[in-house]
Amino acid sequence: MSSVLTKTLCFHCNSPIEGTPIFRVLKGEEREYCCNGCAELSSMLLENGLDRFYEIRGGQTMDPIRNGSSEEGSSPDYDNESVYSEYLEKTKAGYSGLITVSGIHCSACVWLIETVLPKTDGVQDARLNFGTGRLKVEFDPSKVRLSSILKLIRKLGYSPSLYSPLKAESKVEKPFRDLGIRMAVAGFCWGNIMLFSASLYAGYFQGMDVNMKNLFHYVSWMLATPVFFYSGYPFWKGAFEAWKHKLLSMDVLLFIGVSLAYFYSIYVTVSERGEVYFDSVCTIYFFILLGKYLEAMIRYKAGTKIGELLSLLPEEYEVQREGTWSKFPARNIQKGDLVKLVHGSKAPVDGALKSQEAFFDEAVLTGESEPIRRTAGEEIKAGSLCLSSDVLFLSSGTSQESSLAQIGKLLEESLLRKPKIQRTTDRMASVFIKIVLVIAICTFFYWWKFDGLESALLNTISVLIVACPCALGLSVPAALVVSHLLQSKEGVLIKSPETAETLARVDRIFFDKTGTLTVGKLELARELILEKAERADEYRSIAVDLERHSSHPVARSFTKAFALTSEGPISWNSLEELPGQGMEGRIGDSIYRIGNRKFTSDSLYENDGLIYLSKDMRLLAAWEFKDKERAEAQKSISKLRSLVQNLEILSGDIPAKVKELASKLSISEYSANLSPTQKRDRILDAQSQGEIVAMVGDGINDSACIAQADIGISMGMGSDLSLDRSDIILTKNRLDSLPKSISIARKTRAIIRQNICLSLVYNSIMIPLAFSGLMLPVICAGFMTLSSFTVVLNSVSMRSRIQL
């Protein structure tokens, strides 16, 4: 084997090869690969004359393909009418659809997809957007199916997911674009108006022809008008909203200040006396819209990312109604229908089992990690994952009536009741506004007393204009954009920007156990060889071969654990599965049994959760399968402890297991055997103590808690319902993102506070000037630009001021 001193690079992905390379002779040259996935793809490319991929890639390193990035398990059914109608648009030649492709790293990837796809019969066009990673495909459904297009993309080593333009367009995209245009108008007018303003400033100091000055005033008026009415529309709305609720928000102060500046300047222009503030109108609105735009951009990006994570495909089921079998989407199933479930599909409605027996994974509903055996007549709850194949059950209602839909309703209630944690800006703003109003009133009366009504009005107006902190609009978004970039690098997706602020103040984190602190899959924990240790390999291959024929879910974990060690199939004379006990196989006159202890040895022992293998009732070996804690759990929890005071486990699992994990991770507070409702009550209880609570979970059973907690966090591989309800998603599906995320959030909060203070300090310097009647537009403009610049600089410096 090659020496490990100089790591060879994989021919396909250019990353250093760990372990032994895979050799393939392609096109007369021997090449080395890091994994089967890379080798497969590379040979496909070279055989089809797509060598140019490597020229375009150049020296860039990509992610290894590993082994067929398509995950095991069920691929959802894409080729049904409901998917086509929801995700695709009809065109002249067939359908066109958007597919989000993740795993794009360079131009070679784009070239590959855009070259290979159109070569497929039936695909007319494929165009990939670099920025968003969205692929627009046009295809003819009579020649090629949607699922085969997705399969092809997967084969090329990328992971595709369907993107529904309808859903996204309506919710996020349109307001976002709208805001973009408002900002562009403000920016354009601001740029132009500054030309005329600069001339006016010069004119103020050097003297200026009256007619020329008037012309410049009118031009400025013309440029400020679209900004005030069109770009300022969100502020009109915000101010009126706040007015209705009798609130003093920042929008109100901005709106009052800008409106006064605008109308006072019109008065000046028409009456031909004094100075205009039209440029301030544009500056304030432009900078604040810029801030709002940046914030909307984060929201929009997070929104599309979540769209990629959710695989809310309308599923179809085989249903027997009035004696005939047909396919229906889940929402059309009625009471009394006979529904067929295949391995890996979820029960769409509540019902009663018709088949003799079947195994279900009800983790999503109960948090129980073990598969549950159901026999004929027992109730099946919607959302249970079917682990056996071809299971029949009788529907007892529609999907709207199912227990899953009830959970959904419960969630909506929780979300409504979620306490709103006020943003720091709003709190500081309301204090600031009150102070400004008091100063304005003082100004008015002071000048009224000494200099008559007109100068009183004039000076009051200039106080209000000056107090309008333009940098404030930028101070929060600028910090949030930087923080968002840092967070997403760490694999944390924050849905709405204001969540970051709450995250920084969390005092208690609740953890779900299964799938959050643990991997959520059964893995081999122990192996005991009870007789003739040297024959262990033989025992394993017998056991694997027996389990291969079993329909019990644990058998799957078993065969996976020993997939590499198993030899060829054994020729059994007979094989039999005894439900709930195990498998029995005969070779010649010896009987092998695998299963629980009672079944395998006929002893009086109690079953202890281990899987035993026996020959003629003599135990040979035993294996224990456990749901292990995540590899990074220990480290992450100890880091979190230094950041957050209280950590607590809430689990639906049995006390013994929870206790074992809690002591391993040294988490002192834990409770077990909780139903989803009890979990939520515990969270409510903590909230009523005045704590700010975060909940980390992954399943539907946690979604009620995720919705109730001040911050709901879900693992990236969680269920759709919990992803949909959470505020934060750990996209890398790793726990260690969480402590980093909290540190970033705390730094962000500190920087936001500094920014607000800075911008208020700038404005406070100018208020005394305005009070004494010395306020000039030129000073106003200078201070505004300077303060915005300071705030942005302070935000950008976050990256270097944080240690992760």
Add this chain to the structure above:
Amino acid sequence: MNILYLTIPIALIISFGAFYVFIINYRSGQYEDIEGPKYRMLFDEENPRK
């Protein structure tokens, strides 16, 4: 300096015209993918798009 009475309106008309064109482009989605074209020009296309 009287020429300014003529040149300023002209300048404004031209710049507003240019801005209007920008808005049309923005709405039609020309700024959706600003990364792609610079790479695409390097791919030699075997099947040029119509």
